[in-house]
Amino acid sequence: MITSIFSKSWHALMGVLLFVAACGAQPYPEQASQDEAERIVWHQVYKMKGYALPRIEWMLQPQLDCGDGVAFTVQIPFRDERGRYGTRPRCVYGIYWPHLHKTQIAWQDGATYSSTAFAHELYHAMLAWRRVPDNGDHSQPGFQPGGEVSQAIEALRAAGL
Numbered sequence: 405m406i407t408s409i410f411s412k413s414w415h416a417l418m419g420v421l422l423f424v425a426a427c428g429a430q431p432y433p434e435q436a437s438q439d440e441a442e443r444i445v446w447h448q449v450y451k452m453k454g455y456a457l458p459r460i461e462w463m464l465q466p467q468l469d470c471g472d473g474v475a476f477t478v479q480i481p482f483r484d485e486r487g488r489y490g491t492r493p494r495c496v497y498g499i500y501w502p503h504l505h506k507t508q509i510a511w512q513d514g515a516t517y518s519s520t521a522f523a524h525e526l527y528h529a530m531l532a533w534r535r536v537p538d539n540g541d542h543s544q545p546g547f548q549p550g551g552e553v554s555q556a557i558e559a560l561r562a563a564g565l
């Protein structure tokens with residue numbers, strides 16, 4: 405979650421990306437029982453029934469190119485001390501792109517929903533929907549031990565997901 409470093413020029417870039425995505429939108433392939441996993445986390449725990457889920461792109465082999473093969477590289481935008489914009493690579497288990505309402509999540513062979521960043525990234529998406537400030541530092545109570553993300557992971561485990 406990188407909202408805090410978005411700028412006007414980045415907004416313009418994301419506008420282009422959004423346009424491209426809208427023109428070429430294909431549904432992403434789903435994992436088994438994904439509807440049930442989404443219902444448990446998004447409807448039951450996060451109380452977001454009626455709000456659109458983000459698009460979920462599962463990152464599979466060979467896209468898992470860092471972190472000993474369990475994570476993937478994304479290009480994170482930043483602004484340097486002279487006010488110039490660029491991107492730098494970062495190795496992540498998942499990321500939520502608020503301006504695209506889309507998430508990318510690593511899924512190793514044999515993974516379960518509760519073992520991935522699924523509940524974590526959907527929480528970022530929920531915060532964005534509810535316009536709760538989220539600068540990516542995970543200081544919101546829901547990210548803390550016993551918070552809603554932990555509750556969502558427990559609910560997934562209880563359902564065998």
Ligand SMILES: [Zn+2]
Nearest residue numbers: 405524528542
């Ligand atoms: Zn996060």
